[in-house]
Amino acid sequence: xxxxxxxxxxxxxxxxxxxxxxxxxxxxxxxxxxxxxxxxxxxxxxxxxxxxxxxxxxxxxxxxxxxxxxxxxxxxxxxxxxxxxxxxxxxxxxxxxxxxxxxxxxxxxxxxxxxxxxxxxxxxxxxxxxxxxxxxxxxxxxxxxxxxxxxxxxxxxxxxxxxxxxxxxxxxxxxxxxxxxxxxxxxxxxxxxxxxxxxxxxxxxxxxxxxxxxxxxxxxxxxxxxxxxxxxxxxxxxxxxxxxxxxxxxxxxxxxxxxxxxx
Ligand SMILES: Nc1nc2c(c(=O)[nH]1)N[C@H]1C(S)=C(S)[C@@H](COP(=O)(O)O)O[C@H]1N2
Ligand SMILES: [Mo]
Numbered sequence: 001x002x003x004x005x006x007x008x009x010x011x012x013x014x015x016x017x018x019x020x021x022x023x024x025x026x027x028x029x030x031x032x033x034x035x036x037x038x039x040x041x042x043x044x045x046x047x048x049x050x051x052x053x054x055x056x057x058x059x060x061x062x063x064x065x066x067x068x069x070x071x072x073x074x075x076x077x078x079x080x081x082x083x084x085x086x087x088x089x090x091x092x093x094x095x096x097x098x099x100x101x102x103x104x105x106x107x108x109x110x111x112x113x114x115x116x117x118x119x120x121x122x123x124x125x126x127x128x129x130x131x132x133x134x135x136x137x138x139x140x141x142x143x144x145x146x147x148x149x150x151x152x153x154x155x156x157x158x159x160x161x162x163x164x165x166x167x168x169x170x171x172x173x174x175x176x177x178x179x180x181x182x183x184x185x186x187x188x189x190x191x192x193x194x195x196x197x198x199x200x201x202x203x204x205x206x207x208x209x210x211x212x213x214x215x216x217x218x219x220x221x222x223x224x225x226x227x228x229x230x231x232x233x234x235x236x237x238x239x240x241x242x243x244x245x246x247x248x249x250x251x252x253x254x255x256x257x258x259x260x261x262x263x
Pocket of ligand 1: 213
């Protein structure tokens with residue numbers, strides 16, 4: 001390993017401790033972090049910006065995540081978070097074997113487009129065997145099959161003013177008195193157009209199971225587990241993340257995890 005690599009690792013280990021040290025305890029909820037004025041949350045938010053900028057600087061834009069060989073897939077992909085959405089819309093689609101499903105791309109695009117599962121499967125296919133790292137402290141090597149998000153975005157025509165993709169999901173991860181909270185995530189356009197970022201409909205050579213995000217979930221291979229939205233129905237191109245959820249760009253970021261979530 002070159003000294004530069006070593007330094008980078010050490011640096012990233014340091015910034016990870018700063019940025020997501022608290023988050024490392026799991027995918028469970030940290031209610032106190034959801035309070036906007038909370039000092040821990042403010043510290044995490046500042047570390048967030050630092051982590052994003054320094055990782056982009058050090059890793060560069062198009063570096064690939066490591067890929068593994070088939071023999072390194074040792075077990076099935078462990079389902080985590082939502083594993084069986086119960087919203088009427090999802091249950092209806094599931095009962096129809098996702099026949100009426102459409103993935104919509106909207107927002108700051110030249111034309112709103114939507115894709116059926118058959119249309120997605122007819123687009124150029126790509127598979128990759130990668131390691132999924134959950135902040136709960138487990139990892140899993142799995143083979144993901146799908147089509148590049150970049151190609152789908154190009155069909156919609158991303159406008160110059162767009163800066164982020166917001167990924168909207170079917171599952172109500174949390175129920176509150178004020179109503180359901182749906183899982184969502186977001187990324188910048190660098191990650192959206194990354195060559196390993198795919199709309200995945202296959203897992204370990206099978207149709208993507210419900211537990212792992214059927215019919216379509218995103219894979220952003222250089223990001224942590226919570227940046228891999230399952231049960232995807234809409235991708236919205238925006239220039240500002242503040243209008244969504246609690247304004248931090250994702251369900252877990254709204255609960256104190258760092259937004260960028262790079263590995
Ligand atoms: N829609 C949705 N996406 C999600 C989650 C979720 O609860 N809902 N959990 C996230 C977390 S924390 C992890 S570790 C992975 C789990 O993916 P898996 O079930 O395929 O292991 O999905 C991520 N994407
Ligand atoms: Mo996770």
